[in-house]
Amino acid sequence: MxxxxxxxxxxxxxxxxxxxxxxxxxxxxxxxxxxxxxxxxxxxxxxxxxxxxxxxxxxxxxxxxxxxxxxxxxxxxxxxxxxxxxxxxxxxxxxxxxxxxxxxxxxxxxxxxxxxxxxxxxxIDIHSQHQTLKLTEADFQMKVVDALANNRAVLHDFREKLAEYRDGEKQLQALIDRQQQALKDYDYHSFLLKEIEEAKLEGVNQEDLEAEHEQLTHVEEILEQLSQASQTLQDEQMGLLSTLGQLKQICNKLSPFGQHFQTIADRINSVYIELDDLAAEIEQQQESQVVDPARLEKVGATLQSLYTLQKKHAVATVEELLQIKQELEDKVLDTNNLDSQIGEMRLTLDNLRRQLEEMSLSMREQRTRVIPNLVSELESMLKPLGMPNARFKVSLQELPDFASNGKDSLIMDFSANMGSGFEPLKKVASGGELSRIMLVIKAVLARYENLxxxxxxxxxxxxxxxxxxxxxxxxxxxxxxxxxxxxxxxxxxxxxxxxxxxxxxxxxxxxxxxxxxxxQPEERIVELAEMLGGKSLSESALAHARQLLN
The missing domain is CATH 3.40.50.300 (P-loop containing nucleotide triphosphate hydrolases)
Known part of the structure; x- marks a missing residue:
């Protein structure tokens, strides 16, 4: 208000x-x-x-x-x-x-x-000549019928279900489009996945492989250098250990003559121990080096496969390749799962459609029930409004698909004169007739809706x-x-x-x-009298004005 x-x-x-x-x-x-x-x-x-x-x-x-x-x-x-x-x-x-x-x-x-x-x-609903044109719109006409049919609650539920149904249709189409694209890519993704799987990358350390390949490639050179190192350390005549042993003996003889000589002897002894340990390590490395062409070929092939995959997928590490593998597995699995997702969505839509059909039928039954009463009421209310021969023919036509009001379209035809056929309201009703029709429709609506x-x-x-x-x-x-x-x-x-x-x-x-x-009351009498007889007030106009107010 x-x-x-x-x-x-x-x-x-x-x-x-x-x-x-x-x-x-x-x-x-x-x-x-x-x-x-x-x-x-x-x-x-x-x-x-x-x-x-x-x-x-x-x-x-x-x-x-x-x-x-x-x-x-x-x-x-x-x-x-x-x-x-x-x-x-x-x-x-x-x-x-x-x-x-x-x-x-x-x-x-x-x-x-x-x-x-x-x-x-x-x-506020401002009813002007422009607003009167709404009367000729199918949605407004249906709103009037639904108000009398008490369809408000079921219509609210229907529209919520319809929004859910339309959203589900979009989701289904998106799944179908996704499936079509996935099927196009399926063979390619499967091929890429198989390539990575055959590389057996789980547990592979690329740095270790590269180091092993480098060592196997230069094993003969490594053995030669280790041999020279061993000879330098252990030669009986000129080896570092032999010479250092002699130096160790000399310094040990000096150690009784003072603490600083003892310190020198200890240091030389430490160097001798370290050098002797180093000689043993070099000897162990000599023994461990093996010329293994088969292993070299296998490591080289593994690395080459790895480099090829990294270049193909524009990555630089095994971890990145494993991530790509997971993504490819997801895509292949997704392709296989889309059928079931599409099936589930179709079942959901079928269930929603059944509910919408039931609601549409319920609303149609209610509309069909009240239309005769609406027609009768409109015609009877228009008679005293200068339209004694006004007649309506209101019918429902089933739509092929759901609309916001169910599956019905409303056809409201009108005849203003005896002997005239029925035509759509907007074609045959004059502006004055439309205004009076809208007035009685609003009056009817006011009894059923909180306008x-x-x-x-x-x-x-x-x-x-x-x-x-x-x-x-x-x-x-x-x-x-x-x-x-x-x-x-x-x-x-x-x-x-x-x-x-x-x-x-x-x-x-x-x-x-x-x-x-x-x-105020007296001012109102004057205003009505002027509306009746003009500015020059007459007793009869004033009396008529008082009569209207009473």
Missing amino acids: LKQLSIKNYALIDDLNVKFSHGFTTITGETGAGKSIFLGGLSLVLGKRADRSTLRDQDNKCIIEAEFEIGSYNLREFFANQELDYDDHSILRREILPSGKSRAFINDTPVTLDVLSALGGQL PTMMFDEIDTGVSGEVSNRMGDIMTQMSRRMQVFSITHLPQVASKGDQHFKVFKEDKEGVTHTRMKQL
Whole structure:
């Protein structure tokens, strides 16, 4: 429910602040008084786009605020999804800056225009000639039928299942595409994997292999050098050990003559021990060196295979090759597993499809049940609205695939005159007829759905007398369940409001301003009398005005 509206620096409005109540509110004013300006300002705070041309004073910003009571609209989830603070009394604010840029706020939190518009659409339904065209749209027509069929809960579940089903279809197609590509690559990946497996890389140390290959390749040269080293150390005449042994004996004879001679003798003895151990090591190496052409060939082949694989896969280590091997194993295994994954996904989709079919059938049965009642009710409500011969033919047509509303499309044909055939509503109904049809549809919907505040913008244009009186009655009945506004030129409608506002222009200090005020009982009588008989008030017009109010 709209509780309060504040508009500053917008078009001909410098500062407007009005409060509204529950029930039926009527808004009147002469042509050009600014009712469209009021509606335009309200549209801005509901998310309509604007530019700086709307500013009354081009040097100051325009600020529009609307306070709503939203406790009955089930909007907590919306606020949570948008990360907004929820309050049963929420304020929407729009600012148009002199630069032309705009800002939007919900409860003082900045939001995008899309978020403001999404919330605004759930708070106020502005019914204008443009909005009347929605009546000819299949989705809106289906919404009306579903409201009467009480399909809201199953439709909510259906749409969640349908989203899951569509997502599953995408996943299945992705798996099929992946399988097709995997099958193309399967032979190649298998060949690469076999190459690496045949190299038997587990436990291979590339550095050790390279060292062994180097040693096997130069084994004869190594033996020759070791022989010379051994001879240098152990030759009986000139060997280092023989010479060092003599030096050791000499120094041992000096050791009794002082500590420093003893130290020298100990050091020479240590060198002799180390050199003797070195000679034994060289001799051991001589014995271990073997000329082994077969081993050399095997190590060389292993290394060559390793180098070939590393070059092929653009890596430099055995560890990297083993990682590639694991990746190839995963790809080959993945190819083998895709069949089962595709099978499982198809089973899941079959199950979802069965559920969707059942839901679609359930909704179709409910729709089929209520359509005759809807047709009868619309036709009976339109009779007193100057459409005594209005007839509807509403039918369901099964779709080949699921849509957002199930598997049905709704066909609503209309005939306004006796003897005329049925045609699609948008082809044969005039603008005035569409407005009246929309009014009765909204009245029907109000009994089944918690509708937002309804703003009827001159829906009664082109009608008068008893028809306008009946339209006013319908809006009054709607206002028992919801807040209803009617911007009207008809006194019969204006008189039915629980509160009555007048929009008017005022010239002050050479500047025109649009004002809006709530009329008191006597002011209301005068306004209705002027609507009935013009500015020159007559007693009969005043009496008629009083009669309308009573």
